[in-house]
Amino acid sequence: MPHVEMEKVEPLLEQYEPQRINLIPILQDVQETYRYLPQEVLRRISQKLRVPLTEVYQVATFYRCFSLVPRGKHVIQVCLGTACHVRGAPRVLDRILLDLKMAGPGTTNDLQFTVETVRCIGCCGLAPVARVDNKNTHPHLTQAKVGGLLKKYQDKAEASRTAKPDEASHAEA
C-alpha cells in the first residue's frame, strides 16, 4: 500500500459542513485526490462527520465509483451498455485485458492502468466506446484499434514519468 498523505485530507474536509449529506461528495473528492479511499482517511471522515465507520464503509463499498485499493494512473472505462454490447464491446474488453495481461477488470501491477466496465456513458451512437480518464472518449472501437489506444496512454505515462520523477516514484512506492 502506498504512503497516505494525510495532510491533504483536512483542507478537503474543510470545504464541507460536517453533515451526513456530505458523506458521498467527500468520498468522491477523496477518491479523486488519492485515486482510492485509504483506510486512514475513511476513519478521519467517520470521526469528523460523526457517522459510524461501518456506515462509511457501507457507502464506500456500495457505490461503483469508489475503490478501496489504489487505482491506476489511467482509468479505462469500457462501456458495456446495451448498444455497445450488441456492437461488440465484450470482445474489445477481452482484447484490452489480454493486451494488458490481466485476468479480469482491475489494476495493472505497475499501477499504470485500471480497466473497469461501465454501464452506458451515453455515447450509444458511437458504440462500442471506451472512455479514458473520464474525459477522452474513443468511439467505434474494434479489437484492431486496442493496441493503438493503449500505446497512446502508455507513452503519456512514460513521458510524465521522465518529466516528474517525484510523482512517478510515489505512484510506484
Add this chain to the structure above:
Amino acid sequence: MLKLKSPHEVKELQLCLEASETTRPCISVCAGSGCCASGAENVLQALRRELEKRGLQGTIDVKSTGCHGFCEKGPVMIVWPEKVFYNGVSQSDAKDIVNSVTNGHKPVEKLLYKDPNTGQRVLHEHDVPFYARQQRILFGNNGKIDPKDIRDYIKVGGYSALGKVLTDFSREQVVEAVKCSGLRGRGGAGFPTGMKWEALRRSTVRPRYIVCNADEGDPGAFMDRSLLEGNPHSVIEGLIIGAYALEAEQAYVYVRAEYPLAVEHLHAAIEQARTAGLLGENILGSGMDFRIHLVQGAGAFVCGEETALLASIEGRVGEPHPRPPYPVQKGLWGKPTVINNVKTWASVPVIINKGADWYASIGTERSKGTMVFSLVGKINNTGLVEVPMGVTLREMIYEIGGGIPKEKKLKAIQIGGPSGGCIPASMIDLPIDYEALTQAGSMMGSGGMVVMDEDTCMVDVARYFMEFLEEESCGKCFPCREGTQRLKEILNRISRGKGEESDLDLLDDAGWMIKETSLCGLGQTAPNPVLSTLRYFRDEYLTHIREKRCPAKVCRELIVYQIDETICDGCHACVRVCASDAVLGEKDKAHSIDSGKCIKCGACLEVCQPKAVLVH
C-alpha cells in the same frame, strides 16, 4: 449579467436580445458528448483559428451548442442564418466552411447530408429524413443555444413561462394545467405528473422538496444527458415553476457521475440563474425563495428508483424501501417530496407557454405529448429522436432510423432498458405509447431503443441484461438478489449448450415469482428481458438447447471460426490481429485457424477484407 427584478424585465431582456440579433452568420457546432467524441472540439478550435487568421472574428460567430441528435453523422453543425446543415465535419474542413460563408454562402457540397434513398445532397436539417418526421418540442432549441449562456435561452423565449406563471397563474392553476396536459412521468413508469403534484399539495407537512431524477442508468439511453448538456435552463425553469406550484423552497437534481459534461453545464446554469435573480431569494420580485442543489451520483443503477435515490441524496447507501409511504407522503428526510424525470420537468415550461390543450392534442388517447428516444444499436441513423407518442416502430426504424445497416434483417427492438423487453420484428406496426408497449411485454422506460438484427442472439441479450441486473441489484430483498443470480446461471447454461428443455419452464416460473415478490421497481421488472424473449423467441432458445447451436453465431462456446481457403488472399491482416497466434499460414498463401488455440474473439472476422473468415 444584471439581476432581473420582475417578469416584465425578463420580457424586456428577451425583446432587447432579439432586436440586437444581427444577420451576422453563426456557425453552431454540436458539442454534445457524442460529437465531441467524434472530434467536435477540434473542429471548433480549427474554425476559431481560421477566423482569427483572417481577421473575421467580429464578422462570423462560432458557437458550441448542445446535442443536435444526429450522433451517427457527427460532428454536425448548422450555419445560420441560411440554416445549412453539415455533417461528418473534420478540422480540415474549417477553411472551406469559412470560405463558403464569405463567398455568398455557397454551401460546401461534400459536407452536406446525402440522402441514401435519393442520392441527393440535402441543404437543410429539416429536409434530412432523420429530422423530417420528428417533432422536437424539448430538443428543438438544442441546436440554437449555447448551453453556457443564459441569454441565449432567454432569447428563444426561456423563462417566459416562469414569468407567465408568476403574474397570471395561481398555484392550483399550474397544477391544473399540468394535469390537463396529460403529461406522464418520462422516467419510465408513466405515472400522471399532475396527479403526483396534486397529492403533494394535499399534504400539510412542511418543508416540501422537489427532486429531478437525472440518474439515467438504463444502458442504451442518453436523452437526459443530452438535455442537461444542451439546454439545462429548460430543466431549471421547469423546477422553478414546480417549486411555485408545490410551495417547495429547495430542489435536488441527482445526476449520474458518469455524465461530467452534464454536471458542468448544469452547475454553470444554476449559477447564472442565481445571478440573474431567477434562483435564490425573492425570485423576480415575487417574494418566492428557491434553491437548487446539484447532487452527483456515485454509480449505482438502483438509485434511479425513487426511494433509493432519496436515500442516496441523504448520504446513505442507495437501497429502496417499500412504498407506501410514497415520496409525496414521506420523502426526503421524511418530508413530502415530488420526484420527476429530467424530461418531465423540461416539459412543464412548454405546457405553460403553449397551453395544456395544445400539449394534449399531441400523441394518443392516453399518452400525450412527445417522447424522446435514443435510437441505437443495429440502425443506420443512430441518435436522439423526439416524436409524438403513437408513431409506429416501423416509422422509427425505417423512416427516421434509415433501416438496418448492411441490408441485414431486423430481428427485435429492445425498449425500456433492463426493465423493458424485446419486441419482435413481426410487431413493427405497434404504435409507441405506454399501454401498447406494456401489453407487448415491454415498457416505455426512459426511452432507450436498441435495434437488433439477425446477428444478435436473443439468449445472449437476455443473459446480458440478467448479468447487468444481478450486478446492480442492491441485495436488500431476497427475490431480486437471488432470483437474478439464478436466472443468469440458467441463461449461461443455455448459451453454453448445456441447457435442458425444462430450463425454459424454470425461467418462466422464476421470472414471474421475481416480478410478483420483489421490493422495488428494479426487481419487479428485472425478468422482463427474459420473459419477453421467451415469449417471442422460444425457438431460438430451443435451438441452443436441442441442437447446441447459436443461430446468430454469438454464443462463443457454440461456434467455430474457419478460413475459406478459396477466398483468402493471404494478406496477413488476421495474423497480425490474432490475439492467440491461432492463425497459421505464410503471407500471400491461404491461411487457416488452429481451433485448439483459437479463443473465438472474432478479431480476424473484423479485419478480413475479402470475407474469408467463416463462423459455424
